[in-house]
Amino acid sequence: KNEVEQSPQNLTAQEGEFITINCSYSVGISALHWLQQHPGGGIVSLFMLSSGKKKHGRLIATINIQEKHSSLHITASHPRDSAVYICAVSGNTGKLIFGQGTTLQVKP
C-alpha cells in the first residue's frame, strides 16, 4: 500500500464546476504539499500545510491531521486549471513522498 494515496486518479469537469481532490497518508509528517504540473511542464508548489486551511485565489487546501487526510478544492474551474495535481508529504529531512497524482481536465 502506498504511503500517500490520492483520489480520483482522473477527473473530467465542465468549466465552472467545483472540484475536489483527496489525499490520504499513512506516515507521520511535518507538512503536506499540493503541487501542480502542466503537461510536459515543471512542478509548481500550490500549498504547504501543517494544519487547518489555506486559500489562494480559487484554490483552497485543507488538512485534518488526526484523520491523516487533505483535500484540494478548485472553485469555478477553468480550462487553464487542466493539469496533474500531486499530493506529497514531508518529514524533517525535506524529502518528499508523493501520491500518484490526479489528472484533471476542465472542458469549456
Next chain:
Amino acid sequence: NAGVTQTPKFQVLKTGQSMTLQCAQDMNHEYMSWYRQDPGMGLRLIHYSVGAGITDQGEVPNGYNVSRSTTEDFPLRLLSAAPSQTSVYFCASSTMNTEAFFGQGTRLTVV
C-alpha cells in the same frame, strides 16, 4: 533570485556513458533532493541532502551518485547510463518551513 536552476533540459546518452545533472539554488535552502518521474510510477526519490557534506539514499539510488560540497549545489551523477534510467529528473530544494521549489526538469533518454 533564480530559484532552482537545473541543467541540461534535454539529454540523450548512449548506454554506458556517464554524465552529471547540475542543480543549483540561490535561496540558502538546507534541504535538496533528486527525483525521477516515470509514467505509472509517479515521482520517486533518488538521493537527498539535509546540508552541505551530508547526503543519503532515497528509494531508487542504484546507478546514481551525489555530493553536496556547498549549500548551493547538488549534482547528480549517472555512473554508467542504462536504458532503465530513461526518465524525467527533477531537483528540489526547501527548508523546514518553506514550500518545495523545483528545477525545470531534465528529460534524459538512454539509447
